[in-house]
Amino acid sequence: MKIDYSEITDDLFTPDSIVNENKDEIINKERISFWKDAWIRLRKNRGALIGLLLIILIIMMSLFGPYLTKYNYDEQNIAFSNLPPMVPGLEWLGFNGQDSFNVNQYEERGITENFWFGTDQFGRDIWTRVWIGTRISLYIALLAATLDLIIGVAYGSISSFFGGKVDNFMQRIIEVLVGIPNLILIILFILVLEPGIISITLAMVITGWVGMARVVRGQILQLKGQEFVLASRTLGTSNRKLLTEHLLPNTLGPIIVTLMFTIPTAIFFEAFLSFIGLGLQPPIASLGILIDDGYKSMKLFIYKMIFPAVVISTIMISFNLLADGLRDALDPKMKR
Amino acid sequence: MGRYILTRLAYMATALFIIISLTFLLMQLLPGTPYSNADELTDTQIQQLNQKYGLDKPLAIQYAKYIGNLLQGDLGDSYKYEGRSVNQIIGERIGPSALIGMQGLIIGTIIGLILGVISAIRHNTIFDYGAVFLAVLGMSIPSFVFAALLQYYIGVKLGWLPPALWDGYQNTILPSIALSVLVMATVARYIRTEMLEVLGYDYVITAKAKGISSSAVIIKHVVRNSLIPVLTMMAPLVVSIITGTLVIEKIFAVPGIGEQFTNSILINDYSVIMGITLFYSVIFIAVIFIVDLLYGVLDPRIRLDGGVKQ
Amino acid sequence: MEPILSVNNLNVSFQTYEGEINALRGVSFRVNKGETLAIVGESGSGKSVTAKTIMKLLSKQNSCINGGEVIYNGQNLIPFGERAMRKIRGSEISMVFQDPMTSLNPTMTIGKQIVEGLRQHEKMSKKEARKRATELLNLVGIPNPEERLSEFPHQFSGGMRQRVVIAIALACNPKVLIADEPTTALDVTIQAQILDLMNNLQKKLQTSIILITHDLGVVANMADRVAVMYAGEIIEMGSIDEIFYSPQHPYTWGLLASMPKLHADRSERLLPIAGSPPDVSQLSDGCSFAARCPYAMKVCHKYNPLKTDVTGSHSVSCWLQDKRAGKVDSAIEIGEISYAT
Numbered sequence: 001m002k003i004d005y006s007e008i009t010d011d012l013f014t015p016d017s018i019v020n021e022n023k024d025e026i027i028n029k030e031r032i033s034f035w036k037d038a039w040i041r042l043r044k045n046r047g048a049l050i051g052l053l054l055i056i057l058i059i060m061m062s063l064f065g066p067y068l069t070k071y072n073y074d075e076q077n078i079a080f081s082n083l084p085p086m087v088p089g090l091e092w093l094g095f096n097g098q099d100s101f102n103v104n105q106y107e108e109r110g111i112t113e114n115f116w117f118g119t120d121q122f123g124r125d126i127w128t129r130v131w132i133g134t135r136i137s138l139y140i141a142l143l144a145a146t147l148d149l150i151i152g153v154a155y156g157s158i159s160s161f162f163g164g165k166v167d168n169f170m171q172r173i174i175e176v177l178v179g180i181p182n183l184i185l186i187i188l189f190i191l192v193l194e195p196g197i198i199s200i201t202l203a204m205v206i207t208g209w210v211g212m213a214r215v216v217r218g219q220i221l222q223l224k225g226q227e228f229v230l231a232s233r234t235l236g237t238s239n240r241k242l243l244t245e246h247l248l249p250n251t252l253g254p255i256i257v258t259l260m261f262t263i264p265t266a267i268f269f270e271a272f273l274s275f276i277g278l279g280l281q282p283p284i285a286s287l288g289i290l291i292d293d294g295y296k297s298m299k300l301f302i303y304k305m306i307f308p309a310v311v312i313s314t315i316m317i318s319f320n321l322l323a324d325g326l327r328d329a330l331d332p333k334m335k336r
Numbered sequence: 337m338g339r340y341i342l343t344r345l346a347y348m349a350t351a352l353f354i355i356i357s358l359t360f361l362l363m364q365l366l367p368g369t370p371y372s373n374a375d376e377l378t379d380t381q382i383q384q385l386n387q388k389y390g391l392d393k394p395l396a397i398q399y400a401k402y403i404g405n406l407l408q409g410d411l412g413d414s415y416k417y418e419g420r421s422v423n424q425i426i427g428e429r430i431g432p433s434a435l436i437g438m439q440g441l442i443i444g445t446i447i448g449l450i451l452g453v454i455s456a457i458r459h460n461t462i463f464d465y466g467a468v469f470l471a472v473l474g475m476s477i478p479s480f481v482f483a484a485l486l487q488y489y490i491g492v493k494l495g496w497l498p499p500a501l502w503d504g505y506q507n508t509i510l511p512s513i514a515l516s517v518l519v520m521a522t523v524a525r526y527i528r529t530e531m532l533e534v535l536g537y538d539y540v541i542t543a544k545a546k547g548i549s550s551s552a553v554i555i556k557h558v559v560r561n562s563l564i565p566v567l568t569m570m571a572p573l574v575v576s577i578i579t580g581t582l583v584i585e586k587i588f589a590v591p592g593i594g595e596q597f598t599n600s601i602l603i604n605d606y607s608v609i610m611g612i613t614l615f616y617s618v619i620f621i622a623v624i625f626i627v628d629l630l631y632g633v634l635d636p637r638i639r640l641d642g643g644v645k646q
Numbered sequence: 647m648e649p650i651l652s653v654n655n656l657n658v659s660f661q662t663y664e665g666e667i668n669a670l671r672g673v674s675f676r677v678n679k680g681e682t683l684a685i686v687g688e689s690g691s692g693k694s695v696t697a698k699t700i701m702k703l704l705s706k707q708n709s710c711i712n713g714g715e716v717i718y719n720g721q722n723l724i725p726f727g728e729r730a731m732r733k734i735r736g737s738e739i740s741m742v743f744q745d746p747m748t749s750l751n752p753t754m755t756i757g758k759q760i761v762e763g764l765r766q767h768e769k770m771s772k773k774e775a776r777k778r779a780t781e782l783l784n785l786v787g788i789p790n791p792e793e794r795l796s797e798f799p800h801q802f803s804g805g806m807r808q809r810v811v812i813a814i815a816l817a818c819n820p821k822v823l824i825a826d827e828p829t830t831a832l833d834v835t836i837q838a839q840i841l842d843l844m845n846n847l848q849k850k851l852q853t854s855i856i857l858i859t860h861d862l863g864v865v866a867n868m869a870d871r872v873a874v875m876y877a878g879e880i881i882e883m884g885s886i887d888e889i890f891y892s893p894q895h896p897y898t899w900g901l902l903a904s905m906p907k908l909h910a911d912r913s914e915r916l917l918p919i920a921g922s923p924p925d926v927s928q929l930s931d932g933c934s935f936a937a938r939c940p941y942a943m944k945v946c947h948k949y950n951p952l953k954t955d956v957t958g959s960h961s962v963s964c965w966l967q968d969k970r971a972g973k974v975d976s977a978i979e980i981g982e983i984s985y986a987t
Contacts, residue, residue: 005952012945013970018937047472176351181620183579184613185358191601191609192365268478275480275583276598295484295587299492309481316476324472460707538749544703545743546763546814547736550728556762557751635753636798 038253041329048325051318058315062138065131069116073124073132074283079109080123085303086114100300117307120293129285130307136286137312140201141266147205148262152212153248153255159213160220161243167217174210182207186269190278197280200273204266215258219251253330260323264316271312287312344628348621355617359610360402364395411611416603422611425596432502433585433592437577439512444519444573449566452524453559456531467524474521479576480583483514487587500589511588515580519573523566530562560634567630574623578616649676650854651700651739651822656714658699668929669695671878673714677822682848682855684865684886686901687875690923693858696875697824700856701741702731718822737767740815744827746807750799756783757795760814767818782813786843805836809843816847824856829864841867862905866890871959874898877924877934884960894962896939933965941966 042048066073083105086097095116097106105111117126159170186203193199223229224247232246267287273279274288275295282289287308294305386392393401405412411422455467491499491510498507534540535558543553581594589595593612600608658670669692677683685693698704700716702723716723718739723731735741743749751759760779764770770778776795783791786809799807808828815823825844829837845868848855857868865872866886873883874897882895893899900919921938933939936946946965954967965971 005949008945008949010970012948013943013965013968013972015941015972016944016947017940017942018947175347176354181575181578181616183575183582184616187601188359188362188609188613192362264476271478272480272579272583276586277602291481291484295480298484298488302488305484309484313473313477313481316478317472320472320476538743538745539751541703542741542743542749542811542814543751543762545701545735545741547732547734547766548762549732557754561751561753637752637800 038326038329042325045325045328047321048329051321051325054314054318055322058134058311058318059138062131062134065134066128069125069127071115071125071128073129073285075124077123080111080113080115080119081121082301083111083115083119083123084301085116085118085126085307087116088114100302118301118303120304121297126290126304126307129290130287130311133285133287133290133308134311134315136197136280136284137267137270137288138315140197140204140270140286141263143201144204144208144266145259145262147201148208148212149255149259151205151209152258153216153251155209156213156216157220157243157248157251160217160224161239161247163221163224171217174213177207177210183269186273187278190273195273195278195281197284200270200279204269208262208265211262212255212258215254216251219254220247223247223250257323257327257330260319260326264319264323267312267315267319340632341629344625348625351621352617356403356406356614357399359613360399363606363610406614411614412607414605414608416600416605416608422608425608426593426611426615429591429593429596431592432508432590433581433594436508436511436515436584436590436592437581439508440515440580441519441573441577443512444516445523445566447516448520448523449527451520452527453531453554455524456528456535456562457554459532467528471521471525471528474517475525477517479514479518479580480587482517483511483584483587486510486514500587502589502591507588507590511584511590514584514588515577518576518580522569522573526565526569527559527562530565531558534558534562564631564634567627567634570627571620571624575620578619650679650718651677651856652715652717653696653700654715654717656696656699656716657712658695658704658714659710659712661708661710669878670699670714673875673878673880675873675880675883677854677856679821679854680848680852681870682857682868684857684859684869684872685875685880686859686862686865686872688860688923690877691875692878693860693875694826695878697741697826697856697858700824701735701739702726703735703741733767736763736815736820737818738820739822739824740818740820742808742811742815742823742825742828745831746804746811747799747831749811750807752799755796755798756802756810760795760810760817763814763817778817779813782817783810785816785847786810786813788813804832805839808832808836808840812840812843812847816851816853819851820853822854822856824858826858827860828857830859830861837864844868862901874901877929879934879963881935881964882960882962884956884962888957888960892956892960894956894960894967895935895964896941896966897935900938933963943971 082099084097084099085095086106087093087095091097097104099105106114115125115127117130119125120129155170159167185207189203189206190199193202229242229246232242237246270279270286271288271291274286275292277292279288279292280286285293290308291305291312294301294303294308298305383392391398402412409423411426414420414422414425417425451467451471455464458464487499487510490496497510498504499510501507540553540557543557544550548556578594581590581592582598583594584590585592585595586598593615596608597612599605600612652674653676654674656670656673657668660667660669673692673696675683675685685696687693695704699711700723704711711724714724718734723734726734750756757776757779760782761772761775764775764778765772779795780791783794788794788806788809794802799810802810812828828844829840832840841864844855847853855868857864859865869886871883871885872889873880874889874895875881876897882889882893882898889898890902893902897919900917903917904919919938920940924934924937932947932949933942933951936942939946943965945968949965951963951965951967953961953963955961956967
């Protein structure tokens, strides 16, 4: 862009300072609260968004899915046993009612009703069972995660807040606990308590709270050293208020992130336990039980395992993506 | 450094002691009796059996005897398999488990490192995005799902590798792959994250300003300093391998400790369950100890300041 | 006398989330043998970018050298590929960075880090390299050099670390040393030591130094010539006396006036420059300083000023230099500039 200096006329050389019009150091972006800022950053992360959407989708399906068909999850009907999945309109994707020998079972046996995910050996509708199973798996995971949260936050905040000997002692306990492989403890607990929703949840909580406690403690220790805490103290704020109104709100970020990571761990553990036979008992079906069932007849009826496997994998992937995104979004240091 | 080792050893011993005691306690709480045909036995017979196994003595004595045996390395006898000691059982079965476990860990770590380093260097390219995507899949999809799918598609449908049993070396391949997936994904992800951060550090620019080539900078300065988080993850990864073997051995019918463990749980063979639990715990604690030692090797700040961790 | 390094009309831009930023908009200067040129400016003015551009250390992913030359030893470095640049870096042109805490690899001994640079450029055995490294540590004033070679950065204090960094930079006797804020991260007393060290080394080794700083006190101590940067351009350049005693650009006046003075009356207020540095991604026509300049004229808002020579060595880019501009009552005595806010 060549400037034509010959255009400059004499009259342009009159004073025209605009210094007084400016305010010093305008903060030119509008104030955004920490949470809004985090949300904006989260939105930019495509992976996290996909994860969030999938999670919502799956939750919706687990709530409403079973009602989309007229079957119950435990309704047995031998006439319908072992039917491959059939969805009119989606035959090209494999939902064509054909078994591993490519024989259309529905035609063979003269069945007119369509089972979208097929049926198991008792003629139970797999679609319904998968979504009910999802409900149960999610329920267990959420329960375990919540309990983890409560115990972990309490332990971690008390330990770090009071510091000194209290902290030392509580930390030693954790260090020793960490030396015990989680799974072993979980298995032993379940053996003692007899498998069931509550016992599984309890077993996972007993070992899971440690992660949350450590995160909370780390964050509070860091915050304690910062000046806004000192400022509050000099104003005479009580310990309880300090904890609840200053320290914990600033710890919410890591707490949420840890929570988001705990959920897939819990889902995994539950499925794992079911797979080795320590999970829930029939007729209740969690995703893990369904996968185990499906695995047993994998050679002939791969679809029985695929559907719950896909659902559980999707849940795990989505939570991991979301948790990852949340961690990046909530970390104020990571401004791009 | 000496003091560092001693402290770690002390923790190891304490943790081990607590695990032993806890396991013992839990064993007492287990419902029912350990005998397989309990319903068919009369009460006197049960009493006799209890006497034989020393289960009728007061708890404190049982505990003391238990610890005493442990110190001699004796894990007791199986309740279900006549005349077989737990040590024997573990001894016979450790081979397959160790084999697939080590293979899984090593393959996973090596490939994970390679993938992670390359994707950090080629940040924001297709390779990077692809690798991250695969890593997320690898960390999220449960190992037994992978194992089952591997078994079905590669073992049964394509027939490239034997889907189960333990006849020859090729039987170890699929199980090892299944075990390596989580390791691969975790290692790749952690080293990538750390490298991306280290690449922005000043000393990397300093090295470049000295005229060192990019690849030399990466290998000598960046990768080495990025290994610490990976090392930290080694302990949980070993646990995941142990956990993995429980199902993977079942799926691939590998005659290892994991399979024994799950079987023993189902048939209530308490002494075997306890024995294997302790065995796993010892492995885990040993791994933690080794990792702690390796920290000292990698980071001189820890080595020289006696374990002052950041 | 031929300058050892000439930068001509350097234009560098960055791609960021907010669009393209022109970080350097036509930067030109020369450095002569054995002299110290100070580049002064606020954060964001482009000082560090200039340094990194000379060394071609900018990240290729988001930066782009759009034009200009960097002439060293008669050759233009801009088209040089990596291999050619590596021969230059560390051996002909070296760089010292701001933060000694982070500019050394924490897991490598000091000795290794010095030797690495030495063996990259000169054929020596490990033994010879270590010997030379010991000499270097001696040169920069570190006691017990042989022992300290096997120590790690965290075992040195901040000032010592910066000395090590200087030792590394001077290891291969470069002709030009670029020091990017070398004392900013140090305590004031240590600052003085490091500056002294650099002065002495320069006399001994006849190295030319490009000293990048925002601290005029440092400039006064070390520089032979000064270039003042603002918003990616050099708006005034001259010898140290010329800049300190007869500055021509209102920004330079502002910088000098805003320095707290030892002899000033306690009751006198500090004089900041009104406004804040411009958003370099949204520069309008005209002089980049116009919005903050109390002497701005209509022409200043529309046209970027031409570079004019006040003396043979003193140049400035400002419309006040034009004959047609009114006489500014420039009370050049530092501290007596009237600066209405």
